[in-house]
Amino acid sequence: MDTMERRLERFSLPVLILAGIAIVLYLLELFRFIPASLHGVMLWVNFLIDFVFLLDLSAKIIILGTKYVKSPWFLIDLVSTLPIISSATELLGSIGPQLQSTRVARGARVARVARVARVARVARVARVATALRGVRGGFLKPPSEAQATPAFDRALFMTIPLLLIIFMAISYFITQREVHLLQTHLSRQVEIAATQADIAQFPEYLDAQQAVNPQIDKIFITKTIDAKRVKFAFSAAEAHRRADLVQGLMLVFVLLTAACVVHMSRSLTADQKEEKEESLLSQFLSPAIVDKINTNPEVLERFYSRWLSVFFVAISGSTRAIGSESNDIEALALLRRRVMDIVRQQTVVVHQGILDKFMGDTVKGWIGGPFSAYWNRLSIFRERLALDELEYVEQDIRSLTRAIEAIGPQGNPELEGEAALGVASNDAERMAYLKEALSEVEANRIRLLEKHAAAQEEEPALQARYEEAMHEYQKQTALSAVLCCLGIWEEVSKQESEAAFHDLSIAIASGPVSVGNFGSTDQIGFTVLGPTVDRAARLEPASVQCGCRMLIDQATYDLVKKASELRFRLVPYISVSGTSEPIATYEPFKVEAVSEKFLEAFHEGVFAMQREALEEAVVHFKLADQLRDGGDTVSLMWIEACQTAMREGSKIGIKLIEKS
Known part of the structure; x- marks a missing residue:
């Protein structure tokens, strides 16, 4: 049926x-x-x-x-x-x-x-x-x-x-x-007519043969002529x-x-x-994603590999405070919400990024990809090279091939999404339908490859220009992510209320990620996944354990290290859980928020520590602590590590950061 x-x-x-x-x-x-x-x-x-x-x-x-x-x-x-x-x-x-x-x-x-x-x-x-x-x-x-x-x-x-x-x-x-109007008009004319011959001259007059024709709509009018009542038939065609x-x-x-x-x-x-x-979705998704869904709903069905800068921002002590102050949870929740509002303002409004999700005390966000203004120039090259279309068609080929293989020679009686497929219920009809769709996609792939080759032939430098635009996009994205997180820190620290949450731990990692709707069939879970995301997630607790307010990975540092508005310091000897070797991380500062002498003294301490000149390292770290207003927690941590190593006659060990 x-x-x-x-x-x-x-x-x-x-x-x-x-x-x-x-x-x-x-x-x-x-x-x-x-x-x-x-x-x-x-x-x-x-x-x-x-x-x-x-x-x-x-x-x-x-x-x-x-x-x-x-x-x-x-x-x-x-x-x-x-x-x-x-x-x-x-x-x-x-x-x-x-x-x-x-x-x-x-x-x-x-x-x-x-x-x-x-x-x-x-x-x-x-x-x-x-x-x-x-x-x-x-x-x-x-x-x-x-x-x-x-x-x-x-x-x-x-x-x-x-x-x-x-x-x-x-x-x-x-x-x-x-x-009725025609009948009234004809009645007047008939009354005026003197003879039957005069009446026969009317355009609407019907002769005896026409008067009995059932195909003709008629009007009948009776008139007394020579003492006899005569019934005349007229055509009603004009009235109709x-x-x-x-x-x-x-x-x-x-x-x-x-x-x-x-x-x-x-x-x-x-x-x-x-x-x-849009109003409802905006409460769950960032405006950039909502706009994309409105203009291209297919975005929810696609999965992408894109280069992004991902960050995690955590409020220190929020959960513990809410758990201990059970008498006024609402007040603490409002203080926490104030921090989250700052995070959203800086991420979504100021830097046009994506606020991915709230996870307890932690916020996950990212900047870049087709949801970012930085992607616009890059998209011009991608359109000319048909890169997005080729990516989609390759994905479609894999999807259809998987479905065909799932049916197989044995004939799988169950196929995910069969009800939505809208084809015949038996495996043979479904297989034929899928193969026909696959042939259409493969034909489209050939056309797109020809378009891609024609664009490169027409402009041999197009690929090189695209790669140059990609590097510029990466620099802009990474810089925006760093400035965004620094802006979050500054705004949170400006809160005047003593009860407000002021302490944050922030981490940024840049690189390729998988973007898409990774939720269930009936609930959107649009997010990013991959090693870059994992790296950012592990660096967030590392920033606290290292005494820093923020850490960025090597990939991000390489892209923004020459930015005139930023300065950085190397945080050495860090190994996060899930990695086999120590990694280089950096703490960023706005140029006006840190002195060059402080950074120079700290780095001299790091270099001395790396040469195992621990006494010299202690001197430099103490100087760095003095040069920074309010002291420097990181310098004090390495002073303690150097002094412990000198007492025990050991070397400085790698600081293992466990994900909290």
């Missing part, structure tokens, strides 16, 4: 097109654009169109059953089959002289407008997109037919029949009025022509008005829905 329903749904579009054609033909008849020689052909065309509507209605009742009969669409389809009364009556009237067509039945043709109203239900989806949504079990799902729309159903149930009844009533009134003209104009006006109202209503609804969805 599911297969029959899908075939029936595919038949809906041709029926809707036929309904549109029927309305156009009806308008052409009303405006007398169809010559009289084609009248017989038009009778058969109208009858066949209406017969198709009747067959469609019958098929839906048989296949869909009760759920269709209870839906408002049954009423729409039922009303749209009424014109078959008109078509059959006119056709039989042309075949058998004993039957005469009725104007009332002919007016039922306007009911075809109801069928055209169903066009809003049609949604065409490309084969490849449908297949991929099925095999991926994607987040973007088509609207459910069972979705409850009671207000819409009631409005549809009342409006369409009422509109058709009013239109047919007005049409009947117009026709009767025009016939004028009535049809008015009806045609009225129908055009109704159609245009309905189209405008529907367009305005749908536009308003779309704006309200988009605003509501």
